[in-house]
Amino acid sequence: MFDKYLIDAASLRNTGPADAPTGFSFEAKLGYYRGLGLSMIEKLDVSIDGASLPRAAVRIDEGEGAITLDEMETAYDRRWPFGTAATILVDHPGGFPDGEHELALLQQLRVSYLPFPSINTDAKRVTLEA
Template sequence: MFDRYLIDAASLHNTGPLDAPTGFAFAAKLGYYRGLGLSMIEELNVSIDGEALPRAAVRFDEGNGPLTLDEMETAYDRRWAFGAPATISVDLPGGFPEGEHTLSLQQKLRISYMPFPSFNFDQKVVKVAA
């Protein structure tokens, strides 16, 4: 439903030193209309050109400090509100590759009243601003 709004392509940037980036980050929105506790976000899968990046490399920050995906499992007091951008950062030596590439994000969400997880997916052709 809101899948096409998950990735904010204009927010993509490298992280770390300019001459030796250590990763990249982008803003993302939740693909569910009510907001969710962070412990209900089961997966945030990030890939570049169809190549999945390691789960351990992904961090999430809704504005209260970054968490690993494992830490999110027990973040019972934190919430991602609908429409609120959060920062997803990924450790990737050298940063986001030069040129245009397809950035993908899949969210696997546990919704309390649904007997199966909700999967939300977005992909955009992006390029790090020079």
């Protein structure tokens, strides 16, 4: 339903030193019409040009400080409100690749009244502006 709004392509940035980036970040929104506790997010999969990046390389910051996806599983007191951007941080030596690439995000959400996971995806062709 809200899939096309998950990735904010204009927010893409390299992280770490400017001359030797250690990763990249971008802002994303939740693809569900209500907010969810972070522990209800079963999967956040980031990929570049169809290649999934390692789960251990991905962190999320919904405004309370960055945590790993493993830590997110037990973050019972933290919530990602609908319509609010969270920062997705990815450890990726060299930062986001030069040129135009497809950045994709998959969110798998556990919703209490659904008998199946809610899976939301977005992909955008992006170029990191210097």
